[in-house]
Amino acid sequence: MPVIPRYLIFLFQVVLAFCFISFSGLHQSSSSSSFNFVQGKTKLNIKSSGIDMVHASHILCASNRTLCEDIMELLEPFAEDDLLRPKLERGFEELARKFSRCPTGKRNGGDLGYFPRGEMTKDFDAIVFSELAAPLHKPVGPHQTSNGFHVIMVHDRHLADAEMREQARIATEEAKKKREESFKRNMKKEQGKQERKGARANARQGERRPPASSKHRAAVGSHDEF
Numbered sequence: 001m002p003v004i005p006r007y008l009i010f011l012f013q014v015v016l017a018f019c020f021i022s023f024s025g026l027h028q029s030s031s032s033s034s035f036n037f038v039q040g041k042t043k044l045n046i047k048s049s050g051i052d053m054v055h056a057s058h059i060l061c062a063s064n065r066t067l068c069e070d071i072m073e074l075l076e077p078f079a080e081d082d083l084l085r086p087k088l089e090r091g092f093e094e095l096a097r098k099f100s101r102c103p104t105g106k107r108n109g110g111d112l113g114y115f116p117r118g119e120m121t122k123d124f125d126a127i128v129f130s131e132l133a134a135p136l137h138k139p140v141g142p143h144q145t146s147n148g149f150h151v152i153m154v155h156d157r158h159l160a161d162a163e164m165r166e167q168a169r170i171a172t173e174e175a176k177k178k179r180e181e182s183f184k185r186n187m188k189k190e191q192g193k194q195e196r197k198g199a200r201a202n203a204r205q206g207e208r209r210p211p212a213s214s215k216h217r218a219a220v221g222s223h224d225e226f
């Protein structure tokens with residue numbers, strides 16, 4: 001039966017892309033007022049490290065876009081009023097447990113926990129790290145990624161300090177300009193060197209040129225035209 005292997009491959013893909021990673025030793029340190037994470041043995045403060053972090057849940061509908069649309073329809077009425085947020089979150093968890101094709105649905109009601117930019121797939125990051133694509137506490141979707149259609153809800157988002165990011169951008173641009181200028185200068189220098197070398201070679205050739213027969217002179221003359 002070809003259905004079973006395909007299903008297994010799909011499950012593998014999903015597990016790899018979304019689940020293993022979010023349990024690989026990333027925990028939010030609970031008692032800090034600033035935003036610190038412990039990753040392995042390294043404590044990260046996202047403001048100073050410049051690392052973007054997000055806390056998101058998702059329901060994976062695989063190829064069934066209609067399922068995602070139906071889920072959105074069920075959730076949207078609860079997203080209109082902040083007072084309904086607890087109901088919205090419980091509803092999301094329930095629907096994730098019932099319908100999500102990602103094991104996080106069963107295990108955590110779709111909750112992927114906190115994760116930094118670069119840990120999930122690029123297309124998933126593009127949604128969860130965008131304030132426009134995924135406003136906080138609002139279910140959004142259907143969004144398609146390489147893993148299929150999702151309904152996504154972002155609970156919390158910490159983007160690296162804008163000022164630091166701007167400083168990094170300016171520094172990168174200045175370095176690039178310097179590199180380009182230095183490259184141009186070196187090219188000019190090298191060109192000059194080659195020209196002088198060529199001139200010296202020509203001069204030497206001229207010195208060594210023997211007083212020759214008219215036949216020889218004609219041959220050298222034609223060579224000089226190059």
Ligand SMILES: *[C@@H]1O[C@H](CO)[C@@H](O)[C@H](O)[C@H]1NC(C)=O
Nearest residue numbers: 064065066067068069070071
């Ligand atoms: C997709 O999901 C809908 C429920 O929203 C369901 O009725 C339909 O059978 C599903 N389609 C497939 C192909 O599983």
